[in-house]
Amino acid sequence: MSRFVREMRGAYAFIERNVNLIKRYWGWELVWLIYSLTNALAITYIGNGMSAISGTEIDTQYVVTYLLVGALIWQYLSVIFYAISEMIAWERWEGTIEYTFMAPVSRPTHLVGTTLFAIGYGIVRTLVILGIVVAFFRLNLGGANIGGAVLILLGGSVSFVGLGILAAVLPLLYPERGAQMTNAVAAILLLISGVYYPVETLPTWLQTIASVSPATYVIRGMRACLLEGRPTIELLPTVFRLVGIGLAVIFAGLFVFRYVERYAKRSGRLKRSG
């Protein structure tokens, strides 16, 4: 049997395991979906109520679409981030981490399986939420560049895979609280990346940090496609930047993960479960 076939079987193990986890914890999945949906609705209703809040006439439909794009894209990116960062946390919770780390499967293979699942799961989940949300609001995406939006989203996915790997080292380093620490990483990205407001409204020092967040470029690019209908050719620099950042973060993530895994094996941190 070739090494490639063996590694692909290994990658599929993680896809199948994660699908089984969704099936077995379907109640939790439902609760999580309702939470995400109500969150997206609540944020979008802020746009609907802007005229009433400010007492001035504004383009409500534009604001609603602006917020909805932010809410849905963040929903998709955060699903990828959490699905990958939880690849260690799940093993900690179930106590199986030693068996997975003992198996003859390389960490990149582990990552490929988890990433393929995360992207598929993120797309399905976001489409379900989108399908429900459009029933609540009248959206006008007539002039949108959907093809460009998909391209931006794929570039953004690469970046978030890298961020997910970096965050996955936290449960490896801190068995008890590592998984919760990843929430702080996601919250910081949400704050600085202009998900619900233009980055320019942030203090200058936060804008500087925002310039290194891949989410900033994904959200900006998606709005340019969906709200302004910018042609794909104009979006290519953003796509290349996202892929560039993504690859850099993935390699950095793999390097850090390998280092931390070795540290965990030296210090005996694989044994303790959270």
Added chain:
Amino acid sequence: MTTQGLERVIAGERALEVEQVRKVFVRRDRKKGEKRTRFGRRKKEHVTALEGIDLRVSRGKVFGVLGPNGSGKSTLIRLVSTLLLPDAGAIRVFGHDIAKDPFAVKRMINRVSVDAAFFKKFSPIENLMYAARLYGLEAKQARAKMREIMKRLGLEEESFDQPMEHMSRGMQQKVAVARGFLTSPILLLLDEPTTGLDPHSKRDVQGFVREIRETHDATVLLTTHDMEEADRLCHQIAIIDRGRIVALDTPEGLKALVPSEDGAATTLEDVFIKLTGHEFEDEEASK
């Protein structure tokens, strides 16, 4: 430590070589009256789990490791499993160093530990299929093999698709044993595999260990609290205490170290108590 043991190692291919292995853990545990650093952190405490461990296991043999709780048995198994890295010394599995070539080692080993760790909401089949895929096994063959092993271990077929959380501790442990055997390892690491099993199940597992050794030419490293099990299965036994080997020999060789009392034949338990100063039942009770 008896030196005869090391000298009596049966000639042949070395399945496992452990050379002068040392493992120390750093802890910051809470203690009454503990000292703290200037910055309020608990001071580090160095706990030596293994010190200068030396052993060699020939291919196809069952090597037992006996010792009180906290003596370093599980640390040794984790080191060979590539889950820990030694602070000093070297461990080789069929010539492959666990630190330098862990991937090659992982393909040759599997482990059954006392804590049957599974995805508790998954069925035995789902858990074993996950393990099979991680080891690159073909799904159809793996499914047939896992059913065969589980039946052989006395698991009811109706339980194959039930969530693990609904199974008894003993049944879960049998699935853990099946997971260890599924990938046909040539070095099988058994860390108290029969703890918690009823006598009948114990015999099933012990019979299967013997069978896999004979039919598959597997080598077994076994830690156990069951002296009869060690006596029945092991070709050689090391007794470790406080991270050091205090005796290493065949079961008969170890028994010869302790003179019989009241005319009764010396048992491994007598040897264990004599060499470690621990009552075995106390150790079991303190678990």
